[in-house]
Amino acid sequence: MGESEDVHTQVTRFKALDRVMALAEFDLDGRLLHANPNYRQLLQLDQTASLAVAHRDFCPPALLASAAYPAMWERLRNGQAFSGEVERVRSDGSRCWLEATYSPALDEHGRVTHVVKVASDVTDRHTQSLAHQAYVERLALVADVSDTAIIISDAMSRILFVNRGFSRMFGWSLAEVQGRAPIDLLAPHLSAGFAEHYQAALRAGEPVVREEIVVGKNGQRYWSKVLSNPVPDGDGAWQYTVTTLTDITTSKMHEVLQRRVLEAMARDCPLVEVLEMVCEEVERMAPEVTASVLEVDACGKLHPLASPCLPASYSMQLDGVPIGPCVGSCGTAAWRNEPVVVHDIASDPLWQDFKHLILPLGYTACWSTPIAGAEGKPIGTFAFYYRDPSTVVASAYHQRLVDTCIDLCALALEREKARSRIRQLAFYDGLTGLPNRSLLLARAEQVLTSATTNHERVAVLFVDLDRFKQVNDSMGHPVGDDLLCAVAERIKLVLRNGDTAGRLSGDEFVLVLSEGDAEQVGQVIERLQEQLSAPLTLGDTSMVISASIGVAMFPDDGRDMETLLHRADMAMYQAKSAGRGRVSFFSSEMNRLAQERLALEKALREALHSERGCLHLHYQPQVDLKTGSLYGVEALARWTHPTLGMIAPARFIPLAEECGLISDLGRWALKEACSQLAQWRAQGLEVPAVAVNLSPSSFHNLDLPRMISATLDCHALQPQDLTLELTESILLDTNPSTMQTIHAVHASGVRLSMDDFGTGYSSLSYLRRLPVSELKLDRSFVSDLEHDEAAQALSRAILGIGQSLDLTVVAEGVETQVQHVMLRDQGYPVAQGYLFAQPMAPQDLAQWLQTQSHIAPQTAEKIQHKNRDC
């Protein structure tokens, strides 16, 4: 009963299978014996053709070519079944996938008679699975080739997976990190509190994004952007965390350092502060190094700028050390203009001379990189010192730090250079390099403030070179410039700590001596005079110079720099007028005189420009020594001050020169003298000519000849009625107009006379170049004439020179009859002096003329007077 039930059951099952599955039978050689409709449909076989085919006809060529195919049949023939997903070729050539079981069928003796195959079509499932597999492969590829490190961890923070990018970045394989917590592994420096906070966020389903410094297997550091995303399971509970870590080291270093440096520079922080900040920031990013920045100056010497973690005593020892081929890491790097890594300071020959300074501080290695300036030359060095011998020196991370820092240091150093250049231009004299007026005054004010607090005295020295103008005029401005530079250098030599010096303008220098008690000031002045008077060679010329020095003392002579400077200047004038190379201290008497002078200057200006007649001319006759007749008159200015009375020309003429009024005075004298000559002639007085004194600056005016002609015309005078007296100083006048004006005046017929002849210019060759008609023998020769044979010889010689050049020679300052006779006997044609007459007012000259019997009066009618009022 049981057996019959089994058979029944089997048949039932087989029918059921036959309906739903594809069934086929093969003989042991693989020929198809039987195929049910499902099988035939699956492989698209028609009923007749199906019995003529073999198993291999449905197999892909690659399977048939492989050893697996005969092996499968061998195993089937040996009674072993085979199950699997297999690819088959339909009769139309298309492919399909079958889930197949090949079962060997046995006879009653247990021998394999044929093979039964049960299959179902899984083509759709297989295609989907292939697509999924391809997708997964592509994902894996993305994960592995990406430079982003990826970590998959579970909810217990245990690492399940890391991609190859992780291994490349951090050096660990998956096996090494599986099961470990990512934070413990990569950022052990972060606090436990942070880890808890991090887990809480993920548990709440929130992603966590941070920028963090993380550390790899070999201690390599990365500034990394860390993004952790929680992945929930089907119930929404936190199951996994996918964390990506992107290396942002370079951009972050740049960002942090650049931002901080640029901010500091924008705030105008001093260079040292900026560089110290760079070092501190770098040491925060890489605590295993100690950073240092040295400057390389234009002479190739090192100067410490910033090394906040190195002792000042160490840095100071490097100050001023010249760079060279064997000067530690920094000096050598600057010398070679390339980075120098020294792994073992103790044994490296580059550190031979310096290791005793650094080894006691615990540093064993040093890596220095030159900081290149705009022209590519090293302007500094940036160095990392290492203590721990196990630290990788010059690692890729450190390299990135250095690359960022040297650019920023170069920027800061170049900017400092530009700033100091601007400072130099704004506050220093371009020629001598000394502080200019602005800086000098600012520094002086500081000195005065401190002196006020400390109850100290300060000396202000006003130094003016003697005869600088002559050097400039005769040797040229480049030599003058060299002289000023040499003087500046010599001034620097006498300055003490706390003293300051500057150039005000031209040849004026000022020294401010702090803590200036009389003795100290005296010593500095002595040293200054010694320095200045030492022989000086400029180009081919040797010279000895001197300076006039005026001194004003704080607080006695003034409490502010403006007053002190002014008073030192006054004292300097006093020194100058006392002779060259003198020193004069300001005094109240000097101040009184200066005030007086100022008042006088104001009054002179008013006198010249007002009609009140405070200025007038006196006239001194010049007598023809042969005939005793009047040769001419010299017009001499006189000034009657409203309150001070008569002011001597010797006082107001130099004043007019100094305050720029001398040309106005000359114009006024010319017009006044011509007018007076015309008046005399109108009165019938025969005054042959009038001589007017003109200073060299009057000849700067190219309009002078026209103005003279107009004046002469105005008074119906002829050019020969006027003589202009010049002094030899006109030869030192470098104004380009001077000679042109002199020649134009001469060409107009106006006579030129050389005044004070014999006292000034040593070379007489100028007499050929200057179109003078007359020489006036200086009265110093005349006054010595009676007793001094040399004076006699000289007066004779001067007369000879005049005669040989066909010039009239006028002897000045004749006071005695003896002088008169001697000069007449020597052959002088004309003389002038108190013997004949003092300079006198115009109306007195008329009277004087009448007393001179030999001078014939003329009638007024004889003289044309065109326009009295012009």
Ligand SMILES: Nc1nc2c(ncn2[C@@H]2O[C@H](COP(=O)(O)O[C@H]3[C@@H](O)[C@H](n4cnc5c(=O)[nH]c(N)nc54)O[C@@H]3COP(=O)(O)O)[C@@H](O)[C@H]2O)c(=O)[nH]1
């Ligand atoms: N540029 C101008 N210079 C002028 C003008 N007026 C005068 N001066 C110059 O001032 C200097 C002083 O002049 P002054 O005090 O007038 O002296 C003159 C005479 O008084 C003086 N003199 C004449 N004779 C004698 C004498 O016998 N003994 C003596 N001790 N002094 C005498 O000499 C001065 C004239 O000198 P000089 O001009 O060299 O002929 C003087 O340098 C004037 O030039 C002016 O308007 N402009």
